[in-house]
Amino acid sequence: MEKLDRLGWAAGISFRAYGVRVGIRTTTPDVLPLIYPLLPPGWKPLSRPVVDYLYSFIVGGKGPASIRHFHIVYSGAVRLARTTDLDQALRLLELDLHFYIAERARHRVFVHAGVVGWQGRAIVIPGRTWSGKTSLVRSLVAAGASYYSDEFAVFDASGRVHPYPIALGIRDEHSGLPNKRTIAELGGIVGTRPLPVGLIVFTQFHPGARWRPRQLTPGGTVLELLRHTIPARREPERVLKTLSAVASHAPALMGHRGEANDLAVGLLEWLGRLKRHSAHAKRRASSGLSVGSGCSSPLAP
Amino acid sequence: MFPRKREEGLIVHELAEETLIYDLKRHRAYCLNRTAALIWRYCDGLTPLAQMKELLSRELGRDIEDWVLQRALQQLDRAHLLQRDGGEATNPVRRQALKRVGKFAVAGSLSALLPMVRAIVAPTAAQATTGVTRAQCQDFPPGQCPNLPCTDRPGRRCLPSGGRNQRCDCRG
Numbered sequence: 001m002e003k004l005d006r007l008g009w010a011a012g013i014s015f016r017a018y019g020v021r022v023g024i025r026t027t028t029p030d031v032l033p034l035i036y037p038l039l040p041p042g043w044k045p046l047s048r049p050v051v052d053y054l055y056s057f058i059v060g061g062k063g064p065a066s067i068r069h070f071h072i073v074y075s076g077a078v079r080l081a082r083t084t085d086l087d088q089a090l091r092l093l094e095l096d097l098h099f100y101i102a103e104r105a106r107h108r109v110f111v112h113a114g115v116v117g118w119q120g121r122a123i124v125i126p127g128r129t130w131s132g133k134t135s136l137v138r139s140l141v142a143a144g145a146s147y148y149s150d151e152f153a154v155f156d157a158s159g160r161v162h163p164y165p166i167a168l169g170i171r172d173e174h175s176g177l178p179n180k181r182t183i184a185e186l187g188g189i190v191g192t193r194p195l196p197v198g199l200i201v202f203t204q205f206h207p208g209a210r211w212r213p214r215q216l217t218p219g220g221t222v223l224e225l226l227r228h229t230i231p232a233r234r235e236p237e238r239v240l241k242t243l244s245a246v247a248s249h250a251p252a253l254m255g256h257r258g259e260a261n262d263l264a265v266g267l268l269e270w271l272g273r274l275k276r277h278s279a280h281a282k283r284r285a286s287s288g289l290s291v292g293s294g295c296s297s298p299l300a301p
Numbered sequence: 302m303f304p305r306k307r308e309e310g311l312i313v314h315e316l317a318e319e320t321l322i323y324d325l326k327r328h329r330a331y332c333l334n335r336t337a338a339l340i341w342r343y344c345d346g347l348t349p350l351a352q353m354k355e356l357l358s359r360e361l362g363r364d365i366e367d368w369v370l371q372r373a374l375q376q377l378d379r380a381h382l383l384q385r386d387g388g389e390a391t392n393p394v395r396r397q398a399l400k401r402v403g404k405f406a407v408a409g410s411l412s413a414l415l416p417m418v419r420a421i422v423a424p425t426a427a428q429a430t431t432g433v434t435r436a437q438c439q440d441f442p443p444g445q446c447p448n449l450p451c452t453d454r455p456g457r458r459c460l461p462s463g464g465r466n467q468r469c470d471c472r473g
Contacts, residue, residue, distance in 0.1 A: 081448075092448060103426040112429055219319030219332035223421050226330050232423040236323045240314045240330075248316065 001077040004056050014046040015039060018154075019106030022097065023051035028059045034086075038094040040101050041164055053100060055093060060084060075100070098166070102152055102230040108162070109155045109235075109242040112228040115148035115164075116140045117191040118268050119275060121198025122161045124153045124250075126228040132205030132260065139264035141188035148191045152230075157238075159245030160194040198271050200225070200252035203263075211263050213255030221247035224254065304374060305346030305384045322382065328423045331380055336361065337416035340373040344383060361414055373416035380418050425455070433459050441469040 011029035015022060017040040024035060035057070053076060060069035071089040073081040081092040102110035113126040114137035123140065127133040137150045149164040156162065167182045183190050202224050203213070216224065222243045226232050232239055251274070257263050312323040320338035322331040333341060339360055343353045350370060358365045377383050427450035435451055438459035444467040451457045451471035462470040 095449075099426070217319060217332075217334075218316050219321055219334070220419065222316075222321055223330055223332050223419060227421060227424055228429050229424070230426050230429050232330075232429060233328050233425055236325065236330075236423065237312045240312060240321055240323055244314055244316060244321065 004074060004077065007056075007058070009056075012049070014049040014051050015043045016046055017043040017101050017105075018108050020053070020101050020104050021046060021051040022053050022055070022100070023049060024055040024057060024093075024097075026057040026059060031057060031059050031086075034090055035093070038090060038097065040098060041166065052104075055097065057089070057093065060086075098151070099230070103234060104231070105154075107156065109239055110230045111153040111155065111225055111243075112151070112230065113153035114150045115153045115161055116145035117148055117195050118145045118198070118271055120195065121271060121275065122148060122153075122195040123267060123271060124161060124197055124200045124246075126153070126200070126202060126225060127204065128228070132203075132257075135205065135260040136201075136203070136257075136264065139260035140268065141183065142261075143264045143268055145264075145268060146189045146191040147183040148195075155242050155246055156194065157242055157245065159242065159249060160196055161246075162194045163191045165190045197246050197250040198275065199267065200246070200250055201267065202252065202254040203257045205258075205260070206256045207258070209256040209258045211255060211257050211266070213253035216252040216254055218244070218247040221250075221252035224252070303346055303349055304344040304377075306341050306344040306377075307382055307384045311382070323423070324381065327381065329380075330421050330423050331382065332417075332419045334415075334417040336369070336414050337373050337376065337418050340370060340416060341377055341382060344374075344377070346384075363414070365414070369414070369416065373418075376416060376418040380420055382418075428455070435471045438469050438471050443467045443469070445469075 008027065009025040010027055011032055012023060012025035013032065026032060056074040058072040060071040068084050070082050070084055071086055072079065073089050073093050075096045080096055081089045083089050111126055112128065113124050114133040116123050116137055125133045125136055134150045141147045147165055148161065151166055152164045154162040154164045165183065200221060225243045225246065229239055310325045312325065314321040318335050320333040339357055340353065343356055354365055354367065354370050433449050433451060435454055438451060441447060441459065446459050446461050446469035449459050451459055454471040457471040457473050459469050460472045461467040462472065
């Protein structure tokens with residue numbers, strides 16, 4: 001790190017996101033306009049350049065006699081990238097930066113998940129890469145849901161989910177690598193306010209699969225959410241409390257699915273029915289009528 | 302000797318009908334259903350098994366057989382949620398009883414009362430986030446390895462394997 005500190009740093013930014021202070025220093029100011037769009041949603045500049053963590057970006061490019069110099073990116077003292085491809089260097093910086101924030105965010109718990117909003121409730125779709133969650137998010141947005149994220153569900157202590165609307169990483173059919181597309185490009189709308197969770201869907205794409213989910217208990221839901229929770233080992237007590245708040249108020253379904261478009265409409269309809277069922281039960285309770293054992297629930301879509 | 306629950310190094314969080322436990326030493330999370338949670342609570346080192354069975358029967362509203370209790374204690378012991386003295390579980394779990402437990406076919410409403418202890422290993426930050434299995438890594442086209450963590454090869458990332466064709470593999 002001392003060697004890095006001795007290099008000539010011409011420019012940089014320092015900002016706060018989710019309670020974490022991060023700095024990015026560069027050897028030329030020309031690259032900063034490319035870095036700003038990569039920052040986490042809701043970031044705010046710091047008035048003083050005192051940070052918890054520092055990235056260093058050595059900008060390469062063509063030198064004398066057409067010699068190409070590498071772009072080199074450091075995360076702290078660890079080298080992240082050494083490449084002549086500027087896009088790749090920026091992509092790796094972005095990935096690591098979001099990952100760092102997700103692990104160390106204060107007052108929020110980050111779960112690797114897609115999220116959409118529908119009629120005042122959120123649908124949360126936890127899953128790793130290649131599980132097909134971006135396809136399902138995209139289908140839900142196309143069916144009218146508002147876009148919250150295809151990367152992280154950001155939960156507060158009361159179990160509400162906050163928007164984290166970075167561009168969707170839609171996988172290229174040929175290369176298999178994600179191409180970034182904004183929701184505006186896809187004709188969708190972006191959610192702006194935190195929502196209570198209405199439904200949690202654990203699913204993976206299998207060609208030809210039929211959607212026949214089973215419903216999880218709240219405890220089972222917490223365990224399954226924990227599998228995808230970034231700070232699970234770092235802050236287990238806070239994580240358990242937050243995930244319990246989420247699981248205590250929202251049903252969770254688990255099963256394989258076929259094409260995303262086929263499932264998306266069904267999920268939105270089911271969430272709408274669930275909301276009407278809950279409102280009806282509350283009205284009956286307030287009127288003094290029996291609401292039964294409380295064990296009945298609308299059938300899964 | 303009566304079974305005693307382990308308390309050191311555990312975070313316990315109660316839900317309405319279930320209990321969540323996080324083992325800080327092993328980084329494992331457990332979900333105990335109501336029956337298992339009640340039995341674990343009774344394991345205070347002072348309560349004999351006969352009394353536990355009576356308490357459980359009263360709480361669940363039906364007679365509970367010995368093997369239900371034994372099964373729960375076996376599960377709790379395997380999950381390291383009971384204290385051990387000198388490497389031996391303090392609960393008097395008898396081998397013959399445990400063998401019989403496995404042979405019972407459970408039907409009807411009793412299945413809902415069976416003790417259940419479900420466990421997962423808490424992921425590291427890298428394992429929880431964008432990552433690929435080794436098989437997925439090897440599917441990437443040569444020269445386009447994504448430099449993502451390999452979720453089934455801790456500490457390794459999906460990188461070019463070297464050589465002329467630059468195929469992707471999980472490397473340290």
